[in-house]
Amino acid sequence: MPVSILIVDDEPDVADLFRQQFRRETRDDVYVLHFALSASEALERLAGDIEPQLIVILSDINMPGMDGLALLREIKKRRPELPVMMLTAYGDDERRRRAAEGGAADFVTKPVDFDFLKIRLRELHGPLI
Amino acid sequence: MPNISIRLRLIFLSVLLLAILAGSSALLIRELVHDSQSLTEEAKLVSVVRNANSASKHFGDLKYWAIDSAVTQLARSQQAADLAKSGLDSDLKAISAVDPAVVAAIGGEVYTMTDLARQAGVAYSSDDSAAGNALLAQAKSRILVIEDQIDKIVDGLEQRAVARRDISTRQAELAVKLAIAGGIGALALALGFTALTVHSITVPLKQLDRSIASITRGELNVAMPPSGVPEIAAMTRTLGMLRDSLIERDRLERERQRAQMETRAARDTAEAALSELKAAQANLIQAEKMASLGQLTAGIAHEIKNPLNFVNNFASLSVGLLDELNQAAAPALASLDERRRREVDEASGMLTGNLQRIVEHGKRADNIVKSMLAHSRSGSGNLESVDLNALVDESLNLAYHGARAQDQNFNITLERAYGKNIAPIALVPQDMTRVFLNLFGNAFYAANKRRRETNDGDFRPTLTVTTRDVGKAVEVRVRDNGSGIPTEIRDKLFQPFFSTKPTGEGTGLGLSISYEIVTKQHRGTIDVSSIVGEFTEFAVWLPRGLGEGALNPSAELQGHAG
Numbered sequence: 001m002p003v004s005i006l007i008v009d010d011e012p013d014v015a016d017l018f019r020q021q022f023r024r025e026t027r028d029d030v031y032v033l034h035f036a037l038s039a040s041e042a043l044e045r046l047a048g049d050i051e052p053q054l055i056v057i058l059s060d061i062n063m064p065g066m067d068g069l070a071l072l073r074e075i076k077k078r079r080p081e082l083p084v085m086m087l088t089a090y091g092d093d094e095r096r097r098r099a100a101e102g103g104a105a106d107f108v109t110k111p112v113d114f115d116f117l118k119i120r121l122r123e124l125h126g127p128l129i
Numbered sequence: 130m131p132n133i134s135i136r137l138r139l140i141f142l143s144v145l146l147l148a149i150l151a152g153s154s155a156l157l158i159r160e161l162v163h164d165s166q167s168l169t170e171e172a173k174l175v176s177v178v179r180n181a182n183s184a185s186k187h188f189g190d191l192k193y194w195a196i197d198s199a200v201t202q203l204a205r206s207q208q209a210a211d212l213a214k215s216g217l218d219s220d221l222k223a224i225s226a227v228d229p230a231v232v233a234a235i236g237g238e239v240y241t242m243t244d245l246a247r248q249a250g251v252a253y254s255s256d257d258s259a260a261g262n263a264l265l266a267q268a269k270s271r272i273l274v275i276e277d278q279i280d281k282i283v284d285g286l287e288q289r290a291v292a293r294r295d296i297s298t299r300q301a302e303l304a305v306k307l308a309i310a311g312g313i314g315a316l317a318l319a320l321g322f323t324a325l326t327v328h329s330i331t332v333p334l335k336q337l338d339r340s341i342a343s344i345t346r347g348e349l350n351v352a353m354p355p356s357g358v359p360e361i362a363a364m365t366r367t368l369g370m371l372r373d374s375l376i377e378r379d380r381l382e383r384e385r386q387r388a389q390m391e392t393r394a395a396r397d398t399a400e401a402a403l404s405e406l407k408a409a410q411a412n413l414i415q416a417e418k419m420a421s422l423g424q425l426t427a428g429i430a431h432e433i434k435n436p437l438n439f440v441n442n443f444a445s446l447s448v449g450l451l452d453e454l455n456q457a458a459a460p461a462l463a464s465l466d467e468r469r470r471r472e473v474d475e476a477s478g479m480l481t482g483n484l485q486r487i488v489e490h491g492k493r494a495d496n497i498v499k500s501m502l503a504h505s506r507s508g509s510g511n512l513e514s515v516d517l518n519a520l521v522d523e524s525l526n527l528a529y530h531g532a533r534a535q536d537q538n539f540n541i542t543l544e545r546a547y548g549k550n551i552a553p554i555a556l557v558p559q560d561m562t563r564v565f566l567n568l569f570g571n572a573f574y575a576a577n578k579r580r581r582e583t584n585d586g587d588f589r590p591t592l593t594v595t596t597r598d599v600g601k602a603v604e605v606r607v608r609d610n611g612s613g614i615p616t617e618i619r620d621k622l623f624q625p626f627f628s629t630k631p632t633g634e635g636t637g638l639g640l641s642i643s644y645e646i647v648t649k650q651h652r653g654t655i656d657v658s659s660i661v662g663e664f665t666e667f668a669v670w671l672p673r674g675l676g677e678g679a680l681n682p683s684a685e686l687q688g689h690a691g
Contacts, residue, residue: 011435011439013439017439017442017443017446020443020446020450021442021446089431089434089435089438090431090502110434110435110438111437111438111441111442111495112438112442
């Protein structure tokens, strides 16, 4: 039974990057990847139905309009149980602290170590294979 | 003789001398008067004696002429007898004062004798010779009596004159002696008083003179003896005032010198403060330059970071994809002829190599960007109270093994001069570790570079690490015996991207980040001293008390976060 991951980033190339990195997992029906280019789009997608079951949201922090930390707060209001991982190029303390305060499940610095990310995802969702 | 002026003293002395003179003169006058009285009496006596002798002579004439007249009855004899008698009477009158009774008796006898001679003359004239002789005999006996009495008076008078003369002589001698004694006494008295007066004036004058001499020599603490002589007391007071004014002048001079010294000291202090201020200003300018360069660096890094991430991510993905492609295409490739297959393999191999190079260089670029971003980290670590020696030693081991891992030929002698009993200090351990790693890495590099360049088998690369507790701060010195840093590039050492290492070996960011960590985050200082060809020493100075109060070590750096 596949599960969904929502990736929020204003850079369109991020979608390609994730698709290529998760090529094997999507082909094997482990994950279904969903993308949003802004926080507001992400909230729209969250309001509608995401199939199959959404298990995690990965969000960039620095985005035009609503930023990732504001999005985190919104998501926690609507779906407190849904894990949110923050992805950012800036691994500074201030951001880490605010992300942790906002209830982020993890804080991943770019460039993303995809092997590490996949391990964290399996920990969140439990062993899939 | 207290409080008597010199004038009064001299007047007093003059009066005294005059009195002595007058006294001695009076004594002399009295004696002279006495003597002159004596002489007058003597003269009177002499005159009386002469009268008495004259009376004796006149009586001799009288007796002769009276007898002659009686015998001769000559008128001329009678006349001579009368003349003698009147002379005798006048002489007797003159000496009657000596002994009136005897003189009167003599007068009576003379009358009797002349009367007897006249009667005898009468008798003779009457030729009564017997009667005349008898009468003459009577007259002659009277003559004898009278002569005897006159002799007695003359003798008495002469005796008195001699006695009188003796008395006068004695008195004159006494007067001379008295005059000599009085003169000597008066002289002695006068000399004594004069000496006393002079002494009473000269003693205080000499004291004053000594005081003046002392003051002239510059001995101002001399005593001013009080004097009973008002004039000298006035001079002493004047001298005292002079001395006081000299003392005051000296005091003013000393004060002026002290003030001058104070002024000089103040000027020195001010100059020192000015140079400190200039140094602080230079530091501030340097710090500002560093900060703006840091900001610029971080800004550039931010902009490069995202696209670089994509380059790296896609490059490493592509390596995997190419692998998959090769596997998937393997059966198809196998059916190709030899030459074509080799061409495909070659192209595929080159592509893989290129992608690997992109990944490799991308990682290098990413490291640089990460270092650049370190300039903008908003304090990634927290302050902790740590053992400085342990932190330094840990960093040293890490740096040493890291260097050994990179280069098998690397070696260096490590000398650890860690200070004892250094109290724990609050700092950000990760960041200070980074600083020390950087300093040690540079030192290793410099020392080994020299070893390579000198070709001297005896040269031993050495690193000395010294730690020291200086109370309000700690100090870490990292010294290498490498080739040293030329003076002209010391200013640039802490600038971002300044590096003396060949391209690819250093980012030029190590010292600039260390500088920020030490000066901004830890409020410390980092200095370098070096002699080219001998050594380079970095001194890091970290103040204590950083975690106390409201001080936030990351406050300076937050503004850089994008």
